[in-house]
Amino acid sequence: MQISITKADQLKSKPDENKLGFGTIFTDHMFNMDYNVEKGWHNPRIEPYGPLSMDPSTMVLHYGQGVFEGLKAYRNKKGGIQLFRPQENFKRLNYSNRKLCIPKIDEAFALDALKQLLDVEQAWVPSQPGTSLYIRPTIIAMDPFLGVRASFTYRFFIILSPVGAYYAEGFNPVKIMVTKDHVRAVRGGVGDTKTLGNYAASLLAGDEAHKAGYTQVLWLDGVEQKYVEEVGAMNIFFVIDDELITPMLSGSILPGITRDSVVALGQSWGLKVSERKISIDEVMDAHASGHLKEIFGSGTAAVISPVGELKYEDTVITVGDGQVGPLAHRFFEAIQEIQYGAIEGPAGWIEMV
Template identity: 55%
Template sequence: MSAYTITYIKNENKKEKPDFDNLAFGKYFTDHMFILDYSEQKEWHNARIVPYKPLQLDPAAIVFHYGQTVFEGLKAYKTKSGDIQLFRPNKNMERLNRSNERMCIPEIDEEFAIEAIKNLVEIDKDWVPDAPGTSLYIRPFIISTEPYLGVSPSSTYQFIIILSPVGAYYEEGINPVRIAVENEFVRAVKGGTGEAKTAGNYASSLKAQEMVSNKGYAQVLWLDGIEKKYIEEVGSMNVFFVINDEVITPELNGSILNGVTRNSVITLLNHWNIPVKERKITMEEIYEYAQNGELKEAFGAGTAAVISPIGELSWNDKKIEINDGKTGKISFDLYETLTGIQYGRDEDIFDWIVKVKF
């Protein structure tokens, strides 16, 4: 596939750009998008960048009825010198193919997918914001397009990439958020699709999110779907706890997403000689650690928010305040280091950055 030429149709009706100093998350979209088709006869073919516009799909397309779809999320960052760069896009494309395998979707050529992203970002480079904390969010996704109401994998697909200039995911930014532990609903179970980035996982989270939002909480802390006692994720992010001088994060178990930021956090902690363990951990443990003064920090880690400190957990009518509701040192250092690498302020000693060449 990497030998394919990407055709380009210029958008002659450019959109008015939003105020880059006042960006919401995921509300605005750039002038172009990338599309790649799949059929069983031709496999992946017809790579093209075209004006951003609505898709035309048959009402019987499998994606609408059985949710056979996957997606990814990564960002392009503008450096002080004006360069535009991506953060570990190879990890996103590797995970996309793991999701593809789980959802019976044909594999994508990962190197070509990265080239497609770079080409699209280059064409819409004027949409990459440069205000502090802003970036260009990149959403690659695959949808099943065959019109068929039988429950089976599609024979046709589209791989699409769209771009969106974004500000902070949470209004609070690096300031701690309040989180409610969910005891009734579950996000995923081992053997399900929890470790795949597929739409159904997020649809199933909406009810619990709506309920806690009405109570003033920013997100849900998800427990396992079987015993409902082991911690899994916070919202759509991986979660970490600083217990005394050690960092603990739930181990990957088949229902937890293998986050790119999660992997980067673990790499940085190891580099800093801060002990980090991936293991099962219960809310009972967290409550006891808090009662004993051993719970020092907690934070979520994900592409959208990077690092989101947790200032309070609500669990079984108990309020667990963490670090007096303030951002902890490890959370802050991780945020500063990751964003420093992403925006080119700090040296990339791990070879994580991919430049978009103009």
């Protein structure tokens, strides 16, 4: 398919790169593509950023049939623009599509469309350290119909947002709180997909955590409420003695691309890396006995997020000395250096625009 390009008549002023937040500023253009049963995916186009027109009965508004992804474009030291493992994002998008009964996309075409959009918007990719251009591919059900079934029409769009640090704390330890009043997902559901309802269902627990002075919620499994799963916006890692542990992918945990990158890098460094079940009691016992060295999260938005404090029921523990741990720092530096082109990563991890 040929992608048509319509340029905006007026361009926005670029923001101050030293004052970028996260997800509040959007670029001049976006990518759109439509689907119906007769034509399949069709009419791919890059056009001025603007509102989507939809009927009040549009199915995504009522039944949540929608999926999305999150990745970033980085300005390297030579001034070029590069992507970090984007093929994995579009592969995961198609996995989510299958779980939500959304027609699959051509992953190679989607990546090419993204590159063309980035070529149009290249001036929006910031160059200050720690900044990037956040990329949000999204697919939503578009049928005007009030009935519970899969939609027959869809919209695939990609929007872009220049961003700084995800957390106001920056690369500093955050505080997280374990919840036993709420569950995020169970095996056989959609906990391993990036779909709209997963995030809506996490808001109440997240709000309660914020009111208690914590940044995010650490979720336990939805059946026994015993095993650690993930944090609201990131996967989770524990360093106990010389073992780097992350919960195994059991069907209710999002298979994070940064998570996979940490596992791969850790193995390449000769670390003992385990993907296994880990109970919250094991974590608390490891802390009590002095064996818990670090906790950190991983995700596209923050890359690596050290955890300095953990609250479980009535117990609050300080992780390590409450500062950034050596492994969290090493992973953060290594992944960022790969993303920004300062060092060469494993084969296939960087895609030039």
